[in-house]
């Protein structure tokens with residue numbers, strides 16, 4: 001398959017790093033900044049192109065530029081006959097269709113965990129047959145787990161999937177600071193904290209049980225855990241997290257066009 005990628009920033013470069021690993025793909029890259037392109041041009045299956053050239057050369061085009069740059073890119077893709085994929089926050093499939101006239105559209109909200117093969121992406125497909133969808137999913141597998149959602153839920157997916165890792169990193173940092181405060185050296189703290197996060201998630205995924213059930217199992221009467229939980233509840237940490245995701249959601253809704 002011939003795949004074009006427009007924009008090689010944080011997200012676009014993560015996408016390309018994964019795509020180049022698949023030797024069956026022929027890749028065409030559009031990026032204003034040649035420095036960002038140069039590392040990829042050493043790969044045998046990658047060549048540079050313009051947006052207009054993608055219309056002739058690519059079966060699939062993945063757009064990964066910032067929201068403010070996307071209209072210019074879409075204008076250049078007017079009349080493209082393949083599948084148009086966008087990871088751009090706020091860009092609806094209606095807007096993609098209105099500007100380009102393309103009927104086969106995929107809207108995605110991925111995150112950067114795709115760099116380590118552990119990404120998750122919300123997806124909405126428009127105008128693709130089941131066979132076309134299956135085919136495109138072989139390319140989209142680089143994004144990790146694909147969860148198909150109703151397009152009206154994309155602002156929520158943007159807050160949770162796109163921005164969510166940033167909130168998780170704040171939590172991880174707080175755990176690390178706490179470890180260091182208690183005297184655990186940073187490198188050991190990192191190993192321990194990552195293990196705790198990974199193990200907790202594995203428990204949830206492995207058992208399918210509600211997190212409150214596991215919290216209850218860990219919390220013994222008059223024990224150590226309830227002391228910490230009482231502080232968390234008093235400080236409003238749970239409400240702050242809900243508000244943080246909701247603030248991202250409202251901003252994502254504002255971007256929606």
Ligand SMILES: NC(=O)c1ccc[n+]([C@@H]2O[C@H](COP(=O)([O-])OP(=O)(O)OC[C@H]3O[C@@H](n4cnc5c(N)ncnc54)[C@H](OP(=O)(O)O)[C@@H]3O)[C@@H](O)[C@H]2O)c1
Pocket residue numbers: 006007008009010011012030031032033036064065066067069072073087088089109110111112162163
């Ligand atoms: N980063 C994330 O975690 C994440 C998660 C989910 C979705 N997204 C979405 O991914 C998109 C890209 O985000 P990002 O963080 O990767 O942004 P970024 O680092 O700014 O990357 C965008 C890249 O596109 C280039 N570009 C802009 N206009 C172009 C054009 N007309 N032709 C070719 N290249 C062009 C930019 O070059 P210049 O810098 O020279 O302008 C830049 O290198 C955004 O729409 C965002 O909503 C990002």
